[in-house]
Amino acid sequence: MSDPVVSLMPVRSADLVVGKPLRETIYDWHGNMLLAAGYVLENQAQVDELIDNGFIKDSAWDVIPTAPRPSMPMAQSKKPVVAEPPKEENNAGKEVVVAMDDVRWYVGETLYLQLIDNSAVRYTVRMIGFVKNKTVFVTAPVTDGKFEFVRDGQTFVVRAFSGKKAYAFVTAAVKSVHSPHPYLHLAYPKEVRCTVVRKGVRAEVDIIAAVSLGSPERSCAAIITDLSMGGASATIKQMIGSKGDEGQIKFKVRAAGQDEFLNLKMVLRSVAPSENGEGFKHGFEFVDVSIHDRLILSAFVHQTLAEGD
Structure with a gap:
């Protein structure tokens, strides 16, 4: 049975003021207490972190999170008191319902539109902005360099990714505007579904890669069959290396256009015959990944997941 929707809502920036006590207790995604009501925020960095990762109870929440760790007295600690989160896999797929304006949307945010009555039709657009309870503005869908015709009333599932969170909502085209610059009005959604994307979630892919492994170095071609932020599975014609061998893997992805x-x-973590009997499946763990490469991986994995739903 799937987990029920958790009645938490993202903390509002208006509720967080440096130097003033919190009016409400703030929780993490799992319902564990992060900061008790009354805690005095010290700096803007704390505020920014809570806007991205903090949640508060809404009026419908009548279940108190079980056994949160108690907060330390203010006189003893100035640092946020963070409860130990439960194991990630126990919370995979847990969902919250949030308001459109409670999400930290950015101009230029990538959104993926999928027609409800024809799931094979998908568009990638950019958010221009929104007017609360009125409309959401996005760039006009383009395919092969040509603007797509979108009729008024067409309904879409819209998906987006931000950090570790995936967002989805249902909307309809209100009006296509062609001048002075093409863009699309979408109906303002009544609610947005938000789900945490697990760190180890894998996207099915078919990517040619070059692998070099061990000492002396052995090199070969490979086909990456699934990819995550932490590693990849790749099929290679012959078995290359032993568990624990270190090396490099090179490949190309298309992320954000x-x-x-x-x-x-x-590091090679596993080797086994492939399921179809052709070659060997190698499991690689990425190590020492730069921030730049992490951003590319995150964008590509999230984009692939959205386009594959």
Whole structure:
């Protein structure tokens, strides 16, 4: 049975003021207490972190999170008191319902539109902005360099990713505007569903890669069959290396409309015959990944997941 929707809502920036006590207790995604009501925020960095990761109870929440760790007295600690989160896999797929204006949307945010009555039709657009309870503005859908015709009333499932969170809502096209610049009005959604994307979630792919492994170095071609932020599975014609061998894996992805080349340090963690009997399936763990490469991986994995739903 799937987990029920948790009645938490993201903390509002208006409720967080440096130097003033919190009016409400703030929880993490799992319902564990982060900061008790009355805690005095020290700096803007704390405020920004809570806007991205903090939640408060809404009026419908009548279940208190079980056994949160008690907060330390204010006189003893100035740092946020963070409860130990439960294991990630126990919370995979747990959902909250949030308001459109409670999400930290950015101009230029990538949104994925999928027609409800024809799931094969998908568009990638950018958010321009929104007017609360009125409309959401996005760039006009483009395919092969040509603007797509979207009729008024067409309904879409819209998906977006921000950090570790995936958002989805249902909306309809209100009006296509062609001048002076093409853009699309979407109906303002009544609610947005928000789900945490697990760190280890994998996207099914078919990517050609170059692998070099061990000492002396052995190199070969590979086909990456699934990819995550933490590693990849790849099929290679012959068995290459032993568990624990270190090496490099190089491949190209297209993320946010640009081709990006990745050259990642990795460790071989598993080798087994492939399911179809052709070659061997190798499991690689990425190590020492730069911030830049993490951003590329995150964008590509999230984009692939959205387009594959």
